[in-house]
Amino acid sequence: MSEILRVENLTQQFRLDKSLLDKLHWEKGRITLRERVVKAVNGISFHVERGEAFGLVGESGCGKSTTARTIIGLNRPTSGDILFDGKSTAAMDKGERFALHKQMQMIFQDPYASLNPRMTVMDIVTEPILFHKLAGSRQEAEQRAYALLERVGIRPELASRFPHQFSGGQRQRIGIARALAVNPQFIVADEPVSALDVSIQAQILNLLMDLKEERSLSYLFIAHDLSVVRHLCSRLAVMYLGRIVEMGSREQIFEHPSHPYTQLLLAAAPKLTGSSIAGYEIPEKEMPTVLDLPKGCAFCNRCRYASPQCETELPALREVELGHVSACHLCGKK
Amino acid sequence: MSKILEVENLATYFHTFKGVVKSVDRISFSMEEGEVLGVVGESGGGKSVTGFSIIRLIDPPGEITADYVLFDGENLMEKSEKEMNQIRGDKITMIFQDPMTSLNPVYTIERQIAEVLKLHQPGITKAQCRARGIELLKEVGIPNAEERIKCYPHQFSGGMRQRVVIAIALAGSPKLIIADEPTTALDVTIQAQVLQLMKRLVSEKGCALMLITHDLAVVSEITDRVNVMYCGHIVESAPTRELIEKPLHPYTRGLLASIPGSGAVREDERLEVIPGMVPNMFDLPKGCKFAPRCAACMEVCREREPETITVSPGRQVACHLCGKGEEDA
Ligand SMILES: Nc1ncnc2c1ncn2[C@@H]1O[C@H](COP(=O)(O)OP(=O)(O)OP(=O)(O)O)[C@@H](O)[C@H]1O
Ligand SMILES: Nc1ncnc2c1ncn2[C@@H]1O[C@H](COP(=O)(O)OP(=O)(O)OP(=O)(O)O)[C@@H](O)[C@H]1O
Ligand SMILES: [Mg+2]
Ligand SMILES: [Mg+2]
Numbered sequence: 011m012s013e014i015l016r017v018e019n020l021t022q023q024f025r026l027d028k029s030l031l032d033k034l035h036w037e038k039g040r041i042t043l044r045e046r047v048v049k050a051v052n053g054i055s056f057h058v059e060r061g062e063a064f065g066l067v068g069e070s071g072c073g074k075s076t077t078a079r080t081i082i083g084l085n086r087p088t089s090g091d092i093l094f095d096g097k098s099t100a101a102m103d104k105g106e107r108f109a110l111h112k113q114m115q116m117i118f119q120d121p122y123a124s125l126n127p128r129m130t131v132m133d134i135v136t137e138p139i140l141f142h143k144l145a146g147s148r149q150e151a152e153q154r155a156y157a158l159l160e161r162v163g164i165r166p167e168l169a170s171r172f173p174h175q176f177s178g179g180q181r182q183r184i185g186i187a188r189a190l191a192v193n194p195q196f197i198v199a200d201e202p203v204s205a206l207d208v209s210i211q212a213q214i215l216n217l218l219m220d221l222k223e224e225r226s227l228s229y230l231f232i233a234h235d236l237s238v239v240r241h242l243c244s245r246l247a248v249m250y251l252g253r254i255v256e257m258g259s260r261e262q263i264f265e266h267p268s269h270p271y272t273q274l275l276l277a278a279a280p281k282l283t284g285s286s287i288a289g290y291e292i293p294e295k296e297m298p299t300v301l302d303l304p305k306g307c308a309f310c311n312r313c314r315y316a317s318p319q320c321e322t323e324l325p326a327l328r329e330v331e332l333g334h335v336s337a338c339h340l341c342g343k344k
Numbered sequence: 345m346s347k348i349l350e351v352e353n354l355a356t357y358f359h360t361f362k363g364v365v366k367s368v369d370r371i372s373f374s375m376e377e378g379e380v381l382g383v384v385g386e387s388g389g390g391k392s393v394t395g396f397s398i399i400r401l402i403d404p405p406g407e408i409t410a411d412y413v414l415f416d417g418e419n420l421m422e423k424s425e426k427e428m429n430q431i432r433g434d435k436i437t438m439i440f441q442d443p444m445t446s447l448n449p450v451y452t453i454e455r456q457i458a459e460v461l462k463l464h465q466p467g468i469t470k471a472q473c474r475a476r477g478i479e480l481l482k483e484v485g486i487p488n489a490e491e492r493i494k495c496y497p498h499q500f501s502g503g504m505r506q507r508v509v510i511a512i513a514l515a516g517s518p519k520l521i522i523a524d525e526p527t528t529a530l531d532v533t534i535q536a537q538v539l540q541l542m543k544r545l546v547s548e549k550g551c552a553l554m555l556i557t558h559d560l561a562v563v564s565e566i567t568d569r570v571n572v573m574y575c576g577h578i579v580e581s582a583p584t585r586e587l588i589e590k591p592l593h594p595y596t597r598g599l600l601a602s603i604p605g606s607g608a609v610r611e612d613e614r615l616e617v618i619p620g621m622v623p624n625m626f627d628l629p630k631g632c633k634f635a636p637r638c639a640a641c642m643e644v645c646r647e648r649e650p651e652t653i654t655v656s657p658g659r660q661v662a663c664h665l666c667g668k669g670e671e672d673a
Contacts (some may be wrong), residue, residue: 069531177621178387207386207558209618212602216614234532241604241611260611278536282588282606284564287536294485294537296501 013096014196014228015058015081020090022051022076026301049300050076052252053090058196063222063229065239065246067275071300072249074232078200081230082116083107094196112142115189119201121181125173131184132169135159138191158187162217179210186217190225198230203238215242236279240264245333248272251300251308254327258334268336271309307339315340348519348552349375349398352411356390356397359405363626367393367406369576372652375520375552380543382567382584383556386599388622389573391556395522398554399432416519434464434516441525443505446512447497453477453508454493460515480511484541503534507541514545521546524556539566560599564588569658572596575623575633578652581660592661595634632664640665 026032026046035044051073058064066074079085081092083099092099094110102110118124125134135155136148145151156166162183164176173181182202189197199218203211219242221227233239239246240260247257248271256269267273277290293312298304307313310320319339327335356368368390375381383391397408400420413420415436420428432438440446448456457480458473468476474493481489484507497505506526513521523542527535543566546553555567563570563584570587572580572595580593591597601607601616609615620637629635635645644664652662 069533179621207622208560208599209386209602210621212604212615212617213619215604216617219612219614236532237604241615244612274533278533280532280536280539280559280561280565282561282564282600282603284566284584284588287539287565288543290536292533292537292540294487296504 012060013057014060014062014094015230016055016093016096017057017077017081018055018091018093019053020051020055020077020080020092021049021053021088022073022080022085023088024048024050046301049303050252051080052303054247054249054252054254055090056247056254056257058228058230059245060195060228061222061226062245063231063243065243066230066232066249067234067236067239067246068249069234069275069297071251071297073252073300074234074249075200077249078116078198078230078232082114082198083111112144112192113194114196114198115192115194117182117185117189117197117199117202119204121178121185121205122173124185125181125188127173130170130172131159131164131176134173134184135169135187135191138188142192144192155187155191158190159184161221162187162190163213177210179206179214182206182210182214183217186214186221190221193225194227196228196230198232200232201234202231204233204235211238218242236264236275248275251298251303253308253337255309255338256334256336257327258330262331262334266334268330268334268341269309269338270313270315270340272336274312307337346377347374347414348377348379348416350412350414351398352413354394354397354408354410354413356393356402356406356408359407365625366576366628367625368397371573371576371578373571373578373581375554377519378546378550378552379569380546380553380555380567382563382570383554383573384558384560384563384570384599385573386558386622388575388625390576391558391573392524393576394573395438395524395554395556398522399436399438400428401432430464433460435518436520436522437513437516437518439506439509439513439521439523439526441528443502443509444497446509447505449497452494452496453481457493457512457515460512464516476515477511480514481508483514483545484508484511485537486511501534503530503538506530506534506538510538510541510545514549518549518551520552520554522554522556525558526555527562528557528559535562542566560588560603572599575625575628577633577662578660579634579662581658583658586659592655592659592666593634593663594638594640594665598637632662 035042068074080087132155135158136151139145139151139154145154159169160166164183203214231243245259246263247254250271256272267276278287278292280286295312298308306322307320307325310316325337325339327337328341330336330341352372353370354368355370358365358367385391396402398413402408410421454477457477461468461473461476477493478489481493486492486507527538557563567584570584571578574595580596591600598618618637623629631647632645632650635641642664650662650664652660654660
């Protein structure tokens with residue numbers, strides 16, 4: 011297998027105080043200059059194999075969407091690099107970037123917000139085809155759009171309707187058709203089923219699995235629902251406050267979670283067996299914020315195993331077994 | 345045990361200009377004192393409207409009818425609006441998905457708790473309110489309650505805010521709490537805490553809890569019994585473990601099977617799905633509302649609505665397939 015995407019030491023920060031005045035603070039009787047910076051993503055590295063679905067999980071605010079948006083080119087990385095097909099995107103010129111957009115497409119969580127309400131479904135799906143000049147004529151583009159809509163389960167006679175005339179699941183299908191319109195190799199799916207009812211969620215997950223096989227697609231699949239990621243992704247990374255704390259194969263993460271945070275996530279997820287959360291002691295402490303990250307391990311205030319070292323020293327990702335890494339000082343010691 | 349709630353033939357119809365929406369259509373169920381009842385089903389099934397109808401918080405064009413809604417032996421359908429106001433927030437309280445719908449952003453937590461306390465104990469002093477408020481915050485696990493009671497809602501995280509809402513829900517003397525998707529907006533670790541907290545509090549106080557959610561796993565974790573709703577009907581009602589392990593209604597089976605990791609379907613394989621989608625509420629099928637999506641649909645299902653039958657004590661199902669000696673299929 012070869013790599014389709016590699017993310018190297020990616021950092022994404024947002025400055026909240028844009029003007030100098032915002033940066034001035036009155037502190038202990040004097041004016042100080044301090045800038046608030048949201049450290050959304052803090053030096054993460056991972057890769058996605060060709061034909062693989064790679065999962066990214068973690069709780070709200072841990073930087074999953076930011077990572078996705080930076081990869082797809084909606085943010086400029088603060089530092090680090092993204093390599094697509096072995097080529098650094100940082101070094102790409104405008105033409106190469108344009109070509110890259112054809113290879114890489116995104117599916118969003120909110121099918122309501124991501125479709126233009128004033129465009130018909132047909133226009134939504136033909137727009138990228140025409141934009142990337144993938145069809146010789148409007149008619150040819152429409153032919154392709156009909157085929158795509160049919161493939162994702164939208165009846166062709168509905169193509170002249172507007173997004174609000176569809177259900178959430180149907181809108182997500184339209185979003186998928188739009189993403190596929192340019193024949194991409196790589197799809198970034200940011201919580202594509204989180205807003206859907208479970209029966210509709212299963213339909214969309216099946217569609218995504220079918221398409222992956224038919225078109226040899228690779229996915230970066232973001233979700234907070236662990237069971238969905240477990241079903242779809244052969245490898246995954248767990249994020250906490252902008253960092254990857256554990257990464258490995260599906261079996262490694264779900265059967266032998268190494269990081270205390272991963273263990274907590276797995277235990278806290280409600281299960282049909284009804285035996286998960288009742289007996290588990292969940293730390294009461296709250297997560298630190300991305301505005302004020304602690305010096306050491308960001309999880310240490312909620313960690314039942316925390317030692318003084320964890321407070322002062324940031325743990326690096328270390329290999330627990332082949333292909334399985336975890337960022338915990340205690341790895342291998344517990 | 346005695347019944348805290350008995351609902352008979354409750355129907356809530358919205359008479360809109362486009363037609364009548366039968367959001368809740370002649371449902372009957374009951375709750376024991378101290379019981380945790382889950383109400384599950386997909387979006388639009390009528391779960392929230394059921395909750396609101398019990399406390400009669402339905403505005404026109406909505407119309408509630410029922411043979412009776414007996415709460416603690418009294419028929420809520422016969423209460424005046426003034427009497428209902430006394431009951432709401434005191435004997436029956438509600439918790440919503442978004443804590444900010446229950447909290448006033450411009451008042452401190454202390455003031456909001458005090459308001460509920462004063463409503464139901466008119467003579468209470470300020471000092472007593474504060475003491476009781478601190479006690480309640482401690483009860484729901486808010487650290488440093490003496491200080492935190494002076495804060496405003498925005499100074500709390502989402503999970504802590506939901507705890508504050510629970511504290512306020514407990515400020516009266518509730519015998520029934522109706523919680524509508526109380527943890528849906530929370531992260532899983534916070535959700536687990538809030539679920540644990542609710543489970544503990546209801547069992548300590550002997551108060552009944554109606555937990556409305558679309559998440560069967562959540563239901564599994566903390567409920568004693570479950571009503572499954574589809575298009576305004578309760579299609580199945582059963583003790584939780586029985587429902588999860590031996591679902592009878594094809595809709596319940598379909599719901600469970602669509603959850604990744606729930607059954608025989610292995611990773612990377614296609615999930616079992618319920619085909620199609622929920623019908624248009626203005627144009628519901630004539631017979632069983634689930635018939636158009638049901639793999640086991642028979643002639644009769646399209647013609648006639650199935651009656652609710654009791655299959656075993658505490659187990660009801662509304663399906664033409666069940667009952668006539670249909671064993672563990
Ligand atoms: N443009 C921005 N400006 C400032 N802060 C931002 C911006 N985008 C994201 N953030 C912050 O970065 C952090 C990470 O956000 P992100 O949306 O990536 O999280 P997430 O893991 O996708 O969470 P969720 O599960 O809620 O979608 C959050 O604290 C968020 O508020
Ligand atoms: N004020 C109203 N006017 C008209 N129809 C309404 C009104 N309130 C609710 N409905 C309809 O009643 C039906 C049941 O709604 P309800 O909110 O109870 O569903 P639910 O099961 O709680 O769904 P969800 O999981 O999305 O919260 C829906 O079809 C809804 O559109
Ligand atoms: Mg996100
Ligand atoms: Mg609802």
